[in-house]
Amino acid sequence: MDDRHYLVDVRPILEDLGAIIPLDSDVDLPEIILGTEAFKPLRPGHLVADVTNSGAGVVVSGSIDAEFEAICSRCLREFPLRVTAAVEGFYVLPGDDVDIPEEQEVSYIAEGAFIDLMEQLLSALVLELPFAPLHAEDCPGICPSCGADLEEGGCDCEPVSAESPFAALKDLLPRSDSE
Numbered sequence: 413m414d415d416r417h418y419l420v421d422v423r424p425i426l427e428d429l430g431a432i433i434p435l436d437s438d439v440d441l442p443e444i445i446l447g448t449e450a451f452k453p454l455r456p457g458h459l460v461a462d463v464t465n466s467g468a469g470v471v472v473s474g475s476i477d478a479e480f481e482a483i484c485s486r487c488l489r490e491f492p493l494r495v496t497a498a499v500e501g502f503y504v505l506p507g508d509d510v511d512i513p514e515e516q517e518v519s520y521i522a523e524g525a526f527i528d529l530m531e532q533l534l535s536a537l538v539l540e541l542p543f544a545p546l547h548a549e550d551c552p553g554i555c556p557s558c559g560a561d562l563e564e565g566g567c568d569c570e571p572v573s574a575e576s577p578f579a580a581l582k583d584l585l586p587r588s589d590s591e
C-alpha cells in the first residue's frame with residue numbers, strides 16, 4: 413500500500429462539544445493487496461460519515477462504498493467487485509488519551525488539527541474484501557486439463573470428476589449397511 417492520506421480539518425468542531433462535520437466525498441484509494449490478491453480501485457471510493465466532537469475526542473462514523481477490479485479465483489476472469497464497509501474511528505489530541513480505556517482503539521489528531529482517515533478506510537475495506545473472489549457465486553472455473561473457460565462452453569476433454577481421490581477412496585472402504 414502506498415502512503416496516501418485522507419485529511420479532514422477538525423478545527424471547526426474542536427471547541428464545540430457535539431458539533432458535527434458531515435462528510436460526503438470521493439476518496440482516492442490506493443491498490444489494496446490482500447494475501448495473493450490485488451484489488452485495484454476502479455473509481456474513487458465514496459465516503460459518507462459524520463465527524464463528531466464527543467468531548468473525549470473526535471468520533472468518525474459512517475461508511476465507504478468502493479469498486480475494485482478483482483480476479484476470479486476459479487476462472488481468473490477480471491471483474492468489478494463492489495464493496496461497502498462501515499467506517500469507525502476515534503481520534504484524540506496527543507496527551508488527551510490518559511483517561512481512555514486500553515481496549516479503545518485510538519488515533520491521534522495531527523498538528524494543525526487534522527485527522528487522517530485513510531488508515532480507517534483501508535482497514536474497513538480489507539475486512540469486507542474476499543480472500544478468494546468469485547466473479548459469480550457458481551463460477552464453474554476452468555477445465556483442469558486444457559484450461560478452457562467452462563462458463564463459455566468449455567471443451568471436449570473427458571470429465572475428470574469421477575477420478576477424484578475421494579471416489580477411489582470410497583471403493584476401498586467397506587460398505588456399511590447399517591439401517
Ligand SMILES: [Zn+2]
Pocket residue numbers: 484485486487488489546547548551552553
Ligand atoms: Zn469466475
Ligand SMILES: [Zn+2]
Pocket residue numbers: 555556557558559560566567568569
Ligand atoms: Zn478441457
